[in-house]
Amino acid sequence: MSEMPVIDQERCNGCGLCISVCTCQALLMINNIITIIEKEECTWCTQCEVVCPTGAIACPFEIVFSNS
Ligand code: SF4
Numbered sequence: 001m002s003e004m005p006v007i008d009q010e011r012c013n014g015c016g017l018c019i020s021v022c023t024c025q026a027l028l029m030i031n032n033i034i035t036i037i038e039k040e041e042c043t044w045c046t047q048c049e050v051v052c053p054t055g056a057i058a059c060p061f062e063i064v065f066s067n068s
Pocket residue numbers: 005018021022023024025026027041042043044045046047048049059
C-alpha cells in the first residue's frame with residue numbers, strides 16, 4: 001500500500017478544498033471532517049496540503065515545515 005497524507009482532524013474546518021484538488025478520490029468528507037480512504041491510491045501530489053487553509057493535511061515525507 002502506498003503512503004498516505006496525515007490528517008489533523010481537529011484543524012479541519014470542512015471547507016472541502018482538498019477534495020476539489022485531489023486526483024485520486026483518497027479524501028472523503030464525513031460529518032464535515034476529512035478522512036483518508038487508505039485503500040485508494042494516493043499519487044502523493046501534495047496538492048491537498050498546498051490548498052488546505054488550516055494546515056490540517058500534511059504529506060510528511062516530502063514537505064519541510066517552515067511555519068511550525
Ligand atoms: S497527496 Fe494528492 S492524491 Fe494524495 S490525498 Fe492529497 S491531493 Fe489526493
